[in-house]
Amino acid sequence: MSEIxxxxxxxxxxxxxxxxxxxxxxxxxTTEKRKFGKQYxxxxxxxxxxxxxxxxxxxxxxxxxxxxxxxGGKIELxxxxxxxxxxxxxxxxxxxxxxxxx
Ligand SMILES: [Zn+2]
Numbered sequence: 001m002s003e004i005x006x007x008x009x010x011x012x013x014x015x016x017x018x019x020x021x022x023x024x025x026x027x028x029x030t031t032e033k034r035k036f037g038k039q040y041x042x043x044x045x046x047x048x049x050x051x052x053x054x055x056x057x058x059x060x061x062x063x064x065x066x067x068x069x070x071x072g073g074k075i076e077l078x079x080x081x082x083x084x085x086x087x088x089x090x091x092x093x094x095x096x097x098x099x100x101x102x
Contacts, residue, residue, distance in 0.1 A: 027094060029101040031080050041085055043075040056092060063088040 005015035028044040043060075046053065053070045060077060061068045064084055068077035077085070086099050 025098055027089065027099045029082065029085050029089075029099065031082055038078070039080040041077040041079065041081040043077070043085065043089070044073075046073070046075070048073050059092050060085070060088050063091070 002011040002013060004010070005012055005017060007017045008015055025047065026045050028042075030042050030044070032040045032042055034040060046056070053073070053075065057068055057070050057075050060075065064077060064079075064081050066078045066081065068075060070076075081088075082101055086096070086101055089099050090096055
């Protein structure tokens with residue numbers, strides 16, 4: 001007898017609930033070009049209930065030596081920090097496998 005998942009009612013080996021939950025928690029890093037050719041690094045998918053966004057933004061700004069703001073549950077950093085932002089997030093306590101740099 002296989003165990004049944006209490007969330008979806010499927011046998012545990014067919015259950016994808018955990019996978020879905022993990023994918024929901026993925027942190028996305030993208031860059032965006034705005035007016036005057038300015039580049040921004042946008043960080044999305046951070047759980048604003050668990051994370052103090054202002055604190056995290058401050059940490060990232062220090063680490064990357066750039067300006068930035070928290071806007072609508074996203075962190076926007078000035079400049080293109082694609083290469084370094086992953087390390088900065090990891091040192092802020094995020095798991096490497098949850099960070100997706102696009
Ligand atoms: Zn399930």
